[in-house]
Amino acid sequence: ETGVTQSPTHLIKTRGQQVTLRCSSQSGHNTVSWYQQALGQGPQFIFQYYREEENGRGNFPPRFSGLQFPNYSSELNVNALELDDSALYLCASSLGPTEDQPQHFGDGTRLSIL
Amino acid sequence: GESVGLHLPTLSVQEGDNSIINCAYSNSASDYFIWYKQESGKGPQFIIDIRSNMDKRQGQRVTVLLNKTVKHLSLQIAATQPGDSAVYFCAENIRGSNYKLTFGKGTLLTVNP
Numbered sequence: 001e002t003g004v005t006q007s008p009t010h011l012i013k014t015r016g017q018q019v020t021l022r023c024s025s026q027s028g029h030n031t032v033s034w035y036q037q038a039l040g041q042g043p044q045f046i047f048q049y050y051r052e053e054e055n056g057r058g059n060f061p062p063r064f065s066g067l068q069f070p071n072y073s074s075e076l077n078v079n080a081l082e083l084d085d086s087a088l089y090l091c092a093s094s095l096g097p098t099e100d101q102p103q104h105f106g107d108g109t110r111l112s113i114l
Numbered sequence: 115g116e117s118v119g120l121h122l123p124t125l126s127v128q129e130g131d132n133s134i135i136n137c138a139y140s141n142s143a144s145d146y147f148i149w150y151k152q153e154s155g156k157g158p159q160f161i162i163d164i165r166s167n168m169d170k171r172q173g174q175r176v177t178v179l180l181n182k183t184v185k186h187l188s189l190q191i192a193a194t195q196p197g198d199s200a201v202y203f204c205a206e207n208i209r210g211s212n213y214k215l216t217f218g219k220g221t222l223l224t225v226n227p
Contacts, residue, residue, distance in 0.1 A: 004157075033214070042203050042217030043158065056213055090157050092215075099207045100146045100165055103215060105157035 002027045004093050004106035012112045013081050021076040021109045023091030029104070031055070031097045032074040034066060037088040037108070049074050050097040086113045126224045133194045135221045137187040137204035146207040148215065149178060149189045153200045161189070161202075191223075199225045 005024045013019050025032050031050045035043035045058035049068035063079040072093070078085060088110050092103035127133050139147075145166040150158035162173045164180050164187075171178050177190040187204050201222050205215040 031213075035215075040219075042205075042219050043215075045214035045216070048213055058214055092157075097213050099209065099213055100163075102148055102160050102163050104160055105150075107155070107157040 004029075004091055004104055006089075006091050006106040006109050008109060009107070010110045010112075012114060014114050015081055015083060017081050018077065018079045019081060019111065021078075021089050021091075021111070023074045023076070023093075023106060025072045025074070025091075025093035026104050029093035029095055030072050031094045031101070032068055032072065033092045033094070033103055034074070034076045035090040035092065035105075036060075037090055039087075043090055046076070048097065055097050081113050083113050086111060123219070124222045124224070126226060127194050129194060129196060129225055129227050131194055133189075133191040133198070133223060133225075135189045135191075135202050135204075135223065137189075137218060139185050139187065139204075139206050141206070141208050142185070143209045144185075144206040145209045147178070147180065147187055148205045148207075149176075150203045150205060150217075151198075151200045152203065152220070158203060194223075194225050196225045196227055199223055 007022045033048040034046040037043040046060050047057040048055045052068045065077045068074045088108040090108045092105045094101040094103045148163045149161040152158045164171045164178045175192045179188045201220040203217050203220045205217045
């Protein structure tokens with residue numbers, strides 16, 4: 001069984017740039033959620049995708065957007081990068097968008113904004 | 115603010131001892147809880163979950179206890195090993211919150227050989 005994989009593992013950008021992060025869900029999982037984890041903090045929910053549509057969103061501005069593809073993989077796009085966007089971005093997949101399905105995480109993309 | 119919190123930010127135990135990591139939550143609509151382990155440079159790893167209609171659930175060397183009366187969750191690790199050293203997070207799902215998980219800040223567990 002293949003787990004959640006994310007790419008790239010590390011990325012350095014400058015303020016104002018745009019970035020795309022990628023995630024392949026665990027085999028058999030059709031739901032993908034994205035989280036932002038600042039240093040020393042717990043992950044913060046950004047949004048969730050199910051059936052190629054956004055299925056819920058946390059307190060993040062519209063410059064954070066996403067996509068889900070027919071094979072359930074997903075992208076996180078961030079426009080107009082700010083210094084505070086520096087964080088570990090985590091993707092998690094689950095069997096379905098129900099409240100009692102455990103989410104399984106990848107190892108994240110470390111994004112640094114200069 | 116976050117409804118999920120932890121009593122202790124760090125915990126240091128001797129190898130072979132039992133560890134108990136605590137977590138408090140404040141939202142009575144929380145109905146599903148997960149414990150995750152996060153090692154340095156890695157993503158959170160699922161340990162065990164529990165639904166609000168349960169008080170206790172056991173896994174391999176781990177037990178989660180849920181006390182809904184005082185809104186308290188704990189993770190017990192038996193015979194703690196050096197490989198258990200990591201940050202442990204409890205996460206909750208609040209009914210009607212669009213399936214997002216809300217995480218606490220985490221507890222750093224250090225196991226001394």
